[in-house]
Amino acid sequence: MRSKKIELVLDKYLLFTPGPVNVAASLRNAICKEDICHREPDFDSLLASIEQKLLTLFEIRKRNRYRAVVITGSGTAANEAILSSVVGTGAILILSNGEFGERLYKTSLIHNARTHLLQQPWGIPFDTDQIAAYLATHKIDVVAMVHHETCSGMLNPLAAIGTLAKTHGAIFVVDGVSSVGAEVVDMERCNIAFCSSSSSKAIGSYPGLSFVIGRKKQFKKLKLHAPKTTYLNLATFYRFLKDHSQTPNTPAVPLFFALDQALANILSEGVATRFARIRARADQLRLGMRKLNLEFVLDEANMCAILTTVKVPPSISVRDLRDKLREKSIIIYEGKGCFAGKVFQVGNIGELSDHDTQFFVSTLRDVLLELQAKAADVVAPIQPKISKPILSALGTHKRIAII
Numbered sequence: 001m002r003s004k005k006i007e008l009v010l011d012k013y014l015l016f017t018p019g020p021v022n023v024a025a026s027l028r029n030a031i032c033k034e035d036i037c038h039r040e041p042d043f044d045s046l047l048a049s050i051e052q053k054l055l056t057l058f059e060i061r062k063r064n065r066y067r068a069v070v071i072t073g074s075g076t077a078a079n080e081a082i083l084s085s086v087v088g089t090g091a092i093l094i095l096s097n098g099e100f101g102e103r104l105y106k107t108s109l110i111h112n113a114r115t116h117l118l119q120q121p122w123g124i125p126f127d128t129d130q131i132a133a134y135l136a137t138h139k140i141d142v143v144a145m146v147h148h149e150t151c152s153g154m155l156n157p158l159a160a161i162g163t164l165a166k167t168h169g170a171i172f173v174v175d176g177v178s179s180v181g182a183e184v185v186d187m188e189r190c191n192i193a194f195c196s197s198s199s200s201k202a203i204g205s206y207p208g209l210s211f212v213i214g215r216k217k218q219f220k221k222l223k224l225h226a227p228k229t230t231y232l233n234l235a236t237f238y239r240f241l242k243d244h245s246q247t248p249n250t251p252a253v254p255l256f257f258a259l260d261q262a263l264a265n266i267l268s269e270g271v272a273t274r275f276a277r278i279r280a281r282a283d284q285l286r287l288g289m290r291k292l293n294l295e296f297v298l299d300e301a302n303m304c305a306i307l308t309t310v311k312v313p314p315s316i317s318v319r320d321l322r323d324k325l326r327e328k329s330i331i332i333y334e335g336k337g338c339f340a341g342k343v344f345q346v347g348n349i350g351e352l353s354d355h356d357t358q359f360f361v362s363t364l365r366d367v368l369l370e371l372q373a374k375a376a377d378v379v380a381p382i383q384p385k386i387s388k389p390i391l392s393a394l395g396t397h398k399r400i401a402i403i
């Protein structure tokens, strides 16, 4: 019903993106709660409530061994907090197979002189033998990896890499920004020391908060390292949490209310039920898109449940596709980096109904048909490619002229 209204009124977007997401009505109310002071018991209990819910979301079994700090700042803040706080003067190995792995690497280079990198092309799974061999021949203290590589949709193997890190005496840290809230992250089984995530992706809240959940034992060790940043020092976050149930600096309190509500919504639905529902929505979308003869960048077996990366059909421009869908109130992502112009991304998190999904697939179909028809009109008359021979002739001429 909602989509129909949107089609006419255009007052609201359906965010088929991996975040930001359409938030639940209960969050709109939560963010407008009373004004409180973050140095008062009201905030202490709000933060404690969020922390407890995060431990439940992560299905932590030995709850007294883990803590979670909440940071005012998007997912990058949590990643930078980890990368600047846990390595000290040691060596870190970044595993990258996409844009967000590359971002971890660039961030680590700023803070850690001894930053190593093992990379695969975007969308290609890691080679665990290669990683094992690297760890056997290099002294590495920290291994860092993105769980869900959002640029391609690839879900990277937590258990396998966690085991390798442990075997070689390294701690394992994970960017879970786009997977937490939709995929299982078993910190205990996968030997994860710290995991980051944010409020605005699969957790389904407003953007602006992120968090780091970690083993207490590892949090305690952080004070041994000299601080590398003021705002994002995890040791300071941990001290304030432990001593006061507060944050070191002024937190974005309304966003904390919203995050608490988003987590309450997840827990009242049930973690497993929610994960299954998100995966079913992805399956529904993927089936719909396969029926339109669209192809995906990855095997479905390697995909996270939150988004699908789709190859753009020949003769269609992603920009046009995106613009046309926006006219129908649907927002999608364009591929970036080496995927730019070649793929588009369709997320399926946030408050989207089955009806919204059906509306998406039928609108996508109409838009693709329209753009294909237009392309056929334009492409057909301009058959001979005159630009190529001219260019190469120019090239030759230029070279001769220089000599």
Ligand SMILES: *Cc1c(COP(=O)(O)O)cnc(C)c1O
Pocket (backbone or CB within 6 Å): 074, 075, 076, 077, 079, 100, 146, 148, 149, 150, 175, 176, 177, 178, 198
């Ligand atoms: C979105 C995202 C981030 C952080 O992005 P922000 O713009 O800071 O929210 C980090 N890692 C991954 C895997 C992401 O998908």
